[in-house]
Amino acid sequence: MLLDLHRLSERDFDALAAGVDGPELAERLRASERSQRRVLLRALLDEARNRRDLAGPLFSVDDAWDLLVRAERRSAAAASAVIDYPLVGLWAAFTLRRLRGLRHDDAPLWVDVGYLHCVAVAAAVRAGLSFQARVPVRRGTVVLPTFGHLRLASRDPWEVADFSVTGEGARLAGRFGAVELADGSIRAQRWPRSRRLTSEANGLRLSVALDDVNPYRHFQHPALPAPVLDSEMARWQRLFDDAWLLLSRDHPEQAQVLAALAEVVIPTVRAGRFLPRSASSGDGFGAVLMSEPDDATQLAATLVHELQHAKLGALLHLVDLCREGDQELFYAPWRDDPRPLGALLQGVFAFFGVTRFWRRARAVHPGDAVGHFEFALWRTAVRDVVETLVTRPELTVRGHRFLLGVSTTLDGWLAEPVPRSAARLAAAVALDHRVGWRLRHLTVSPTAAAALADGFSAGRSVPPDALRVSSRLDRPARTAVTGLEVRSTLIRHLLHQRISPGGPRRSDEPGRLVRGTIAADLDWLAGDAAAAAAGFTATLEARPEDLHAWSGLALAYADLGEPAAVRAFASRPELVRAVHRALAPASSAGPATRADTPTLRLSVARWIGAGLAGWTERPKHPDQP
C-alpha cells in the first residue's frame, strides 16, 4: 500500500508565517502531528525489537502492541486519545534517545521501554476491554497516561505489577501490595489525582489536563509524581479562568488557536517574580510546561509563547526551514545563554507571537504602560534576530520565505508609535541585556587589548584594522549566567505597580524590590544620568569586574548624550573592558594618574566608539567584530 504524504497549502504556510493562522490550520497541524507520533512509535518499536534483552521482567513490546491493537479495534477514539496524548510523545522520544545512547538514567532500560505497557493499558481501559497486563513500577508508582497514578507498596525502586481488568473491576497487584478499583472509577475517569483545568468565556472553551504525575513530563529526565496541593489547584484554576477571560475577550484570534492546540499544562513550582519558566517540545505537541504563574496575564502570555513553539515544531516536521549548521552559537535578546541557529528561529517565532499578544493588549488597555513596554521591547528583539537569520546560509528557500512573512507583519508593527517613556525603557532593557550578555560570554585576547591600550596611551587615533580584533565566545558556552535580568525585572516591578520611574528613591533600600539593584540604578531610572554614571563608576572602582555596573554605565552614557561611548558599549563592550583592563594597572600605579581612573572608562569608550563610527551598531554574530 502506497501511503500518501502530508501536504501543506502555500496559503497555510504564509498564514502561519504572517501570524494570521486560525483554528482550522491548527487542526491540520494536529493531524500531521498524529502522523508524526505514529512514525515515532514505529521507530521506537523497531529499535526495541532489535534488542531482545529489553523486556526485563515484563512481557515483550509486541505483547504491549497487541493490546494496543485490541484497544483500537474496540475504539479507535480511545486508542487515539492515549497515543496522541502529548506526554506519550515525550516518553517515546526520551526512550528512543536512551536506546540510541543519547540519554542516561538510573532506571533500567526495561522500565522506560516497558512504559509501552502502561500506554497500552490506558488505551485498553479507555476502550472498555477486559485484559491482563504487566506494567513497570517506578519507585512504587504506576502512571497510566491520560488517567493518573496509583501507589503500590514496594521495596525496590524498579518492580513490576500485574494489571487486570474484568467485568467486576480492576486490580493492580505488585509483590508487596495491591490496589483494587471499582469498575466505575476506571471508565468514568475518576482515577486518583486526574486533574483538568477548564474554562469557558465569551463563547470559547479551553480545557487542558494538568499533569503533575507523569514520569516523562519534565522532558529531559524522568520525574516522580509531584501532585499540586488542593489549595494550589484552586489558585491554578482561578488564574486559568482569569487568563482565559482575558484571552477570549481581548485576543480572540490567538484564543481560538490555543483552544485547538493546548492539551496539557505541566506545572512546576513558582519562579521569581517576572521570571517565569516555561518549555515545550516538538516531541509532545500540545504540552506546555510552566512554573506557577505570577498572574493571569503572565499565564496567558506563556500559553501564547509556548504554543508558538508548538506550531513551528509541527511545521518543521513538515518542511525544512534551515539545514543543520556547524554548531555556531548566537546572541538571542530573550536568552542569557548563547543559542544555536535552530533555537534562534524558534525564539523568533515564539516572541513574534508574544509581540502580537502585547500589541493587542496595549490597544485594549492604552493606559497601561506594561503593554507598550513589552510590545516595544519584543518587536525590536524579533527584528534584530530576523536580520541575523536572513544572512545565514543554513536558511532554506522556504526558511527565507517564512521569515519574509514574519518581517512583513513585523514591519507594520515597527512603524506604530509607542509612548516615549515606554520606548526609552524598552531600548534601555535591550541595550542592558546585549551589553551584559557580551560581557559575560565574549572575551578579547589580552595581547590585542594591550596593543590597543598602547595606542590609546600614545594618543593615537584608532587604526581601523586594530578594531577588527575578534571577540571570542567562551567555549564551552556558559549556560548559567546571573544578573542579566536585574534591571528588566526592576522595570517590570515599577510598571506593574504603576510607580513612576522616579518613584523609588535612593533613601529606599535599593535591593528591596529586586535583588542585585544598586543605588545608581534608581538614579538612572529617575533620569539623573550624571548621578547614575558616578554611581556605576564608583561601584567599578570598588569592584572592577562588576558586570551590572559596566552595563549600567552604558545606559547612563546613552542618557548623557555620549554617542561614541554608547556606540562602543553597544557594539563591543568586551573590547572597552579589555582595553580598560590593560590600562587600569598603570592608571592606579601612582597618585597622579589614579585621579584619572573614574573617567578612564568613558575616555576608552569614546576612543573605541570613534573608531567604530562606520560600523554597524548591531553586530550580527558574537564571533565577529
Added chain:
Amino acid sequence: MPATESLIECSLIDLNSTSLEELRTSEGERLRIAVEKLLRQIDDPENRFGGYRGDVDWRLG
C-alpha cells in the same frame, strides 16, 4: 482546501488512516524515509522543534 490551491508536498507520511496493526508491519520507501528523518530529529542535539524559557535545567535535548 480548494483543489486548485498550490500545495507543498512534505516529507511526512500521512498515517491518519493507518491502523496500529498496519503500522507495526508496514514497509515501503515513504515510511522508511519518514523513520529515517525522525531519527535524525531524535539525534539532533539542538532539538530545534521546541523551546524553553528560564532556568537552563529545563533545557530541551
